[in-house]
Structure formats: C-alpha cells, structure tokens
Amino acid sequence: MSHTDTVTIAVDAMGGDNAPEVVLEGVAEALAEDPCIEVLLVGPSEVVEPFASSHAHCIAQPASEVIAMxxxxxxxxxxxxxxxxxxxCRAVKEGRAQGFFSAGSTGACLAGATLVVGRIKGVQRPALCSVIPSPVAPVVMADIGANADCKPEYLVQFAQMASIYAEKIVGIENPRVALLNIGEEDTKGSQFAQQAFALMKEKVSNFAGNAEGRDIVTAGFDVIVTDGFTGNVVLKTVEGTAKALFGALKNVMTSSLKTKIGALAVKSDLKSLKESISADTYGGAPLLGVKGVCLVGHGSSNATAIKNGVLASAAMVRKDVSGCIAEAVGKR
Amino acid sequence: MSHTDTVTIAVDAMGGDNAPEVVLEGVAEALAEDPCIEVLLVGPSEVVEPFASSHAHCIAQPASEVIAMxxxxxxxxxxxxxxxxxxxCRAVKEGRAQGFFSAGSTGACLAGATLVVGRIKGVQRPALCSVIPSPVAPVVMADIGANADCKPEYLVQFAQMASIYAEKIVGIENPRVALLNIGEEDTKGSQFAQQAFALMKEKVSNFAGNAEGRDIVTAGFDVIVTDGFTGNVVLKTVEGTAKALFGALKNVMTSSLKTKIGALAVKSDLKSLKESISADTYGGAPLLGVKGVCLVGHGSSNATAIKNGVLASAAMVRKDVSGCIAEAVGKR
Structure with missing residues (x-):
C-alpha cells in the first residue's frame, strides 16, 4: 500500500478524559494534515453526525454506548x-476500516481488539508496545501491560513483533533486542527471566542480551522485552521520574530573581527537551499481534496527541505492520 | 543503646570499584566525624594494619582473600x-562488631549475611531495602534485589521490616505502605500482585493500597514493597532516568553562549537538586531481617558514600533496627 492510497481509521469519539471535544479537534487536525486518511468516527449520533457532515473524509458511525475507564x-x-x-473494532473486523484508535480504557481496547478483531494466527498473546520517552534515542518496549502474567515463551514473540514495529514505524534498522533483567550475565534474574533468556538466545536472531533498569533510557538497546507487569511499572516509573524532575527543575528556576533570569535564557531549549521525551510523539501504544491495527492513546491526550494517534494508526496500516508480524510469526 | 555508646562496625576494606584507597579515605572521615564509632577494618594485613596503627578507634582484622564482583x-x-x-560477617556473628558495611559484591554480602550472620527467627526472607532518590521526599522500597523470586507472603514481612527502617532511620512517622502494582484497584495486577494485595490488606496495619510506577518518586507513599526482581529494575530505572535527564540538561545548558550564561545563574541550585536525589545520602542498602546490621554500598561509592555507609550502619545499630524487626515479626 502506498502513501497515497486512502486509509480508513475508526476513531473512538468517546475515548479519553476530554472526549469528545478534544477527540474531534484532533481528528480535524489529522484530516487537514493528511488528505489520504478517511476517519470513521464512532460515537453517539448527536456527536459524530454533525462533525462528519461538516468535515470531508469523515464518515459517522453511530454507537449508542460508552465504556467507562x-x-x-x-x-x-x-x-x-x-x-x-x-x-x-467491529469496523476493522468487517474491513470497513483498517485501523482503530482510541484514547479510552486501555483494557477495554485490548479486550475489544482481541475478542472482536482477533489475534493473528500463531500469535500466542498480543503485546502492548510503547516508545519509551528517552532524551537519548527512542527505545521500544513490549509488553507494557496487556499480559500481567506471562510465560517465558511469549517474550520470544514480543521480541519479534516489537522489532518489526521498531523497524517499520520508529525507523530503527536492525534493532538490537534485549531482555529486561536484574544483571548482565546469562545466569542472573528470576527463574522466569532465566528461562526467557535461554529461549530468546535460541530463537531471536537479533537478541543482544540482558538490559538492566539503568539501560532503558540510555538507549543502549533498541527494543526491550519483558512481561506486562514489569513493563507497565517501568514505563510509568520513567514517566513519573521525568515529570517529578521537571517539576523540581521548575522550582529551582523560579526560586529567586537570579535563577528566574537564568531560566529565561534556557527556557526554549528546555521546552524542546521536554517535548522530545513526551510520550505523545508516537501517538499511543499499539497492540501488536492482532489483525488490523489497534492503537491506544493516553487518557489525558490533548488534540495534538489525538492527531498523532490517527496519523500513527494510518502509518501502521501503510507499513503493513500486522502483515509483517503474520509473516514473521508464521515462519517459525 | 545511647548515641554515646561506642558502636563497632566491620568495614570491608576491599569492597567497591576503587578499593581500598576510597574505603580507607571514607573510614577516616567517619572516624573523624563520630568519635563513638570503632571500625574493625577487614582486609589484607598490608592494607589494614598500617591504617589501623595510624588511626585511633580502628582495629585491623586481617583477611587474606577477596570476593570479586x-x-x-x-x-x-x-x-x-x-x-x-x-x-x-563472622565478626558480627561473634559479637566483635555490631554491623558490617561493604561496597563490594551485593550478592556476596547478602549470601554472607544470610549464611554467616543468619536470619532473625521468624523472618522468611531477608529483604534488601533502599531509599529511592526522589526530588519530593524519601521513599523506602523493599525488596530491591535480594529475592528475584518471591512468594506473596514474603511481601507482608517486607512491609513490616521496611516500615521499621523508614521510621527509625529515615524518620518517617507512621509510614504509609503501598504495594507496587499496575493499577490502583484491588483487582488489578498479576496473580502474584493480587494475592499479595489480599495478604497485605489483612496483615499489614499501615497498608494504604496499590502504588503505580508513576507514584514512586512523587512520594505519595512512604514505603513501597514489591518482589526483588521488579524492585531492582525500578530502582535502576529511576537512577538511569535521572542520570539521563541531568545529562540532557547539561547538553541544553552548554549548547550556546546564551544558555551558558543562563546556566551560571542556576548552577548552584541545580547542584543541590542533583545532590538531593543522590543515592549516596543514606549510605547504602540495608539487608533487613538478618541478625545484626548489614549495609551494602554502591560499587562506585566515593569516600563520602563510604563515610555515610559507616555512619548509617552505626545509626542502624543504635536504633536497634534488627531488634525491632525481631519483635515485630515475633508478634505475628
């Protein structure tokens, strides 16, 4: 599929803390930015119909209910x-859309994508994947929360699927995959991690060894795989630490007249740094291993994040991430 | 034991990346700072004897071998x-020292403390504990790596032991304990986390619910318990994220003449912030649940960190942390 073929993305008008207003705003921005995207806007008739009739490339898809967070x-x-x-999700299942984007309940999106759209044949467990906000370089992590309980063998597929996402969407050629663990050596870690290490060493061609917590944001590896419990804790820890440090930094910079004047000089560069490590850049977390595309945005998404989510969903359709995953997993 | 009684701490002269030089320097600083500390300096005769004979309150304890990292x-x-x-460890076991401090191999210190000094009666698994470097307020976390594989019931004791450390050493009255998990609700998380939640709710009187990764550095809770795998990953993630952000900040501040001038005005405040979140403040990670005191410092410890480690070990002896743990665990 070339970049000029029209891609249809179903967008949950009711997803996120500030829905539907912020979602509609973001959809309008996405449509304005990419004329080859068509949006199937899903939500209550009174929300989606007026918007669709006033925007080109937007089709209203009524849905009377909303799943709360x-x-x-x-x-x-x-x-x-x-x-x-x-x-x-049903629109994707029936081929009326190629992708689905929502900033609503992550759990409900995962359940919808798995139960309604369905897993790719051969995929044991779909994995939620995210780009870790690092000031050094993007790092792709999976699973970040779809599977709180994992078997070691799931991580082999997480590595394969996340590598495809890293290559196709994040633009990392020949990504180096690491297993998140608590030591560098083969023999370190929990029983789970040791078993996963052995399997990955055997089955993942681009496996580069263990990564520790301190190696995540330094981008020493391109793809880091772990179980969904650890991945979720780690992603939120990175986000929380960055937020707390920027908060403390702000306090430092506004503590006196002297520091305020100093802060003025670095303000715009600091803002760029803050933006460079924003989770919104990649538009949300894709669920890898389901047929079609399913992308979940932050509940706190603003209009820009929604726009990025719609564009990122379209990019995943165009790069045929699901097809590549089906091929890679089918090969084994 | 009052603050003026002499406390003897066995110090591993060969522990850490820059041993023995940095260790000797740190011991000298600790002895100068607290005249009621006696150090039993353990290491090769040619290292410990000259130092002991030239420093008051220091006794040489020859040991011919070194365990490498x-x-x-x-x-x-x-x-x-x-x-x-x-x-x-044997000196602690035999009562010739009340505490042991080393910046050497964490694993070997844990093994030494457990095998040589021994567990407190009733403690299922000793836990390695650490103060998380947060810009907001100190947060105590256990286990940070002694037990990669845990049973849910271990976390109940981790909570009790870490609460005592938080009260006695970090000075947090009535610490609020949380379980590290991937959602706030009772029903969230892995099977392990759900079982641990139920047990903690029943058995830990100061249990305050689930904490997510983003809640760690914000200090919404005083004590956070988890298994040693997740705890180790999280602690290193916080350290790695802070380090990477300070690195990126430095790049921002030195990127142009304008930002360099601005940076001058905030430099000293930034340095204070960086120090406030340094892991060295609390002198190392105590292994809670063994008889006597065992504290492990970072391998990269400088002389100040070694000094803090010796002083912190003495503080744990004076506050009778082990005795309080024995009493609390015995009560159940």
Whole structure:
C-alpha cells in the first residue's frame, strides 16, 4: 500500500478524559494534515453526525454506548455491544476500516481488539508496545501491560513483533533486542527471566542480551522485552521520574530573581527537551499481534496527541505492520 | 543503646570499584566525624594494619582473600572462608562488631549475611531495602534485589521490616505502605500482585493500597514493597532516568553562549537538586531481617558514600533496627 492510497481509521469519539471535544479537534487536525486518511468516527449520533457532515473524509458511525475507564474491560466489551470501542473494532473486523484508535480504557481496547478483531494466527498473546520517552534515542518496549502474567515463551514473540514495529514505524534498522533483567550475565534474574533468556538466545536472531533498569533510557538497546507487569511499572516509573524532575527543575528556576533570569535564557531549549521525551510523539501504544491495527492513546491526550494517534494508526496500516508480524510469526 | 555508646562496625576494606584507597579515605572521615564509632577494618594485613596503627578507634582484622564482583555469590562465600566479606560477617556473628558495611559484591554480602550472620527467627526472607532518590521526599522500597523470586507472603514481612527502617532511620512517622502494582484497584495486577494485595490488606496495619510506577518518586507513599526482581529494575530505572535527564540538561545548558550564561545563574541550585536525589545520602542498602546490621554500598561509592555507609550502619545499630524487626515479626 502506498502513501497515497486512502486509509480508513475508526476513531473512538468517546475515548479519553476530554472526549469528545478534544477527540474531534484532533481528528480535524489529522484530516487537514493528511488528505489520504478517511476517519470513521464512532460515537453517539448527536456527536459524530454533525462533525462528519461538516468535515470531508469523515464518515459517522453511530454507537449508542460508552465504556467507562473504571469498568471491567472484558465484561464491558461482552455486554456493551453498541459501545464506541466494540463498534470501532467491529469496523476493522468487517474491513470497513483498517485501523482503530482510541484514547479510552486501555483494557477495554485490548479486550475489544482481541475478542472482536482477533489475534493473528500463531500469535500466542498480543503485546502492548510503547516508545519509551528517552532524551537519548527512542527505545521500544513490549509488553507494557496487556499480559500481567506471562510465560517465558511469549517474550520470544514480543521480541519479534516489537522489532518489526521498531523497524517499520520508529525507523530503527536492525534493532538490537534485549531482555529486561536484574544483571548482565546469562545466569542472573528470576527463574522466569532465566528461562526467557535461554529461549530468546535460541530463537531471536537479533537478541543482544540482558538490559538492566539503568539501560532503558540510555538507549543502549533498541527494543526491550519483558512481561506486562514489569513493563507497565517501568514505563510509568520513567514517566513519573521525568515529570517529578521537571517539576523540581521548575522550582529551582523560579526560586529567586537570579535563577528566574537564568531560566529565561534556557527556557526554549528546555521546552524542546521536554517535548522530545513526551510520550505523545508516537501517538499511543499499539497492540501488536492482532489483525488490523489497534492503537491506544493516553487518557489525558490533548488534540495534538489525538492527531498523532490517527496519523500513527494510518502509518501502521501503510507499513503493513500486522502483515509483517503474520509473516514473521508464521515462519517459525 | 545511647548515641554515646561506642558502636563497632566491620568495614570491608576491599569492597567497591576503587578499593581500598576510597574505603580507607571514607573510614577516616567517619572516624573523624563520630568519635563513638570503632571500625574493625577487614582486609589484607598490608592494607589494614598500617591504617589501623595510624588511626585511633580502628582495629585491623586481617583477611587474606577477596570476593570479586563477578563471582557466584553463594559459592564464593562458601569457598573463600578468609575473604573480607566472610570475615566481616563472622565478626558480627561473634559479637566483635555490631554491623558490617561493604561496597563490594551485593550478592556476596547478602549470601554472607544470610549464611554467616543468619536470619532473625521468624523472618522468611531477608529483604534488601533502599531509599529511592526522589526530588519530593524519601521513599523506602523493599525488596530491591535480594529475592528475584518471591512468594506473596514474603511481601507482608517486607512491609513490616521496611516500615521499621523508614521510621527509625529515615524518620518517617507512621509510614504509609503501598504495594507496587499496575493499577490502583484491588483487582488489578498479576496473580502474584493480587494475592499479595489480599495478604497485605489483612496483615499489614499501615497498608494504604496499590502504588503505580508513576507514584514512586512523587512520594505519595512512604514505603513501597514489591518482589526483588521488579524492585531492582525500578530502582535502576529511576537512577538511569535521572542520570539521563541531568545529562540532557547539561547538553541544553552548554549548547550556546546564551544558555551558558543562563546556566551560571542556576548552577548552584541545580547542584543541590542533583545532590538531593543522590543515592549516596543514606549510605547504602540495608539487608533487613538478618541478625545484626548489614549495609551494602554502591560499587562506585566515593569516600563520602563510604563515610555515610559507616555512619548509617552505626545509626542502624543504635536504633536497634534488627531488634525491632525481631519483635515485630515475633508478634505475628
């Protein structure tokens, strides 16, 4: 598929803390930026129809229900068959859209993508993947929360799928894959990590060894795989630490007249640094291993993050990430 | 024990990347700072004897062997009976010292403390504990690496032991304890985390719920417990993220004449911030749950960190942390 073929992305109008306003704003920006994207806007008629009729390349897809952030994901997906998440996933399943993007409940999106769209044949567990905000270089991590409990063999596929995402979307050629562990040597780590190490050494051609927590943001490796529990904790730890440090930095810089004047001189460069490590750059976390594309944005997404999410979903369709995963996993 | 009673700390002269020079320097500083500390300096005669004869309150304790950082910990402890780590632990076991401090192999120190000094009766697994470098307030975390594989019930004792350390040494009254998890709700997390949650809710009186990765450095909780695999990854992630951000900040501040001038105005405040989140402040990671005191410093410790480690070990002896743990665990 070339960049000029039209790609249809189903977008959950009701996903995120500031839906639907921020979502509509972001969709409008995405449509304006890429004329080869068509958006299937999923949500209550009164929200999606007026917007679709006033925007080119936008089709309204009514869905009467909404899954809230605090609902039990799998249960809500089974029960609310006319929710924006389920209807959006169904559009992908039926081929009316090639990708689905939502800034709503991550769990419900995962459940929707797995139960409605379905796994790629041969994939044991789809993995949620994210680019770690590093000031050095992008680092792709999987799983960041789809599978709190993993078997060591799942990590082999996480490595293969995340490597394809790193190459196709993040633009890292021949990514070096590491296993997140608590020591550099083969024999270090929990029983789980030791078993995963042996399997990865045998089966993952671009496996480069163990990475420790301190190696994540330094970008010594391009792809880091782990179970969904550790991955989720680590991603949030990186985000939390960066946020706390920028907060402390702000306090330092506004503590006196002298520092305020100094801060003025570095303000714009600091802002660039802060933006460079923003999680919003890659538009959300893709669920790798499902048919079609499913991308989940932060609940706190602003319009720019929503726009990036729609564009990133389209990029994943155009680069045929799912097809490449199907081929790679089928090969084994 | 009052602050004026003399406390004897066995110090591993051969521990750390820059041993013995940096260790001797740090010991000299500690002895100068606190006249009620006596150091039993453990290492090769030619290192410890000249130092002891030229410093008051220092006794030489010859030990002919050294355990290297890359040796298998338990094996090395069993084989090298005259190593500085084993001899230092034996001094604690025999009552010739009340505490042991080393900046050497963490694994070997843990093995030495567990095999030679021994666990407190009733403690299932000793836990390695650390103060997380947060710009907001100190947060105590356990386990940070002694037990890569844990049973959920171990975390109950980790919570009790780390709470005592937080109160006695870090000075946090009525510390709020959290379980590290991937969601705030009771039902979130891996099977391990869900089981640990239920046990902690039942058995830990100061349990305050789940903490996510983003809650660690914000100091929303005082004590965070987790298994040693996740704890080790998280601690190193916080350290790595802070280091990378300070590195990026330095690049920003030296990128142009304008930013260099601005940087001058904030330099000293920035340095204070950097020091406030330094891991060296608390002098190392205590192994909680063994008889006597065992504190492990960073391999990269400088003289100040060694000094802090010796002083912190003495503080743990004076506050009778081990006795309080024995009492708390015995009560259950």
């Amino acid at each position: 605090d609902e039990h994901p799998a249960e809500a997906v089974r029960r609310k068959k006319d929710s924006s998440i389920v209807v959006g | 890359d040796e298998h910990p338990a094996e090395a402890v069993r084989r090298k009976k005259d190593s500085s780590i084993v001899v230092g």
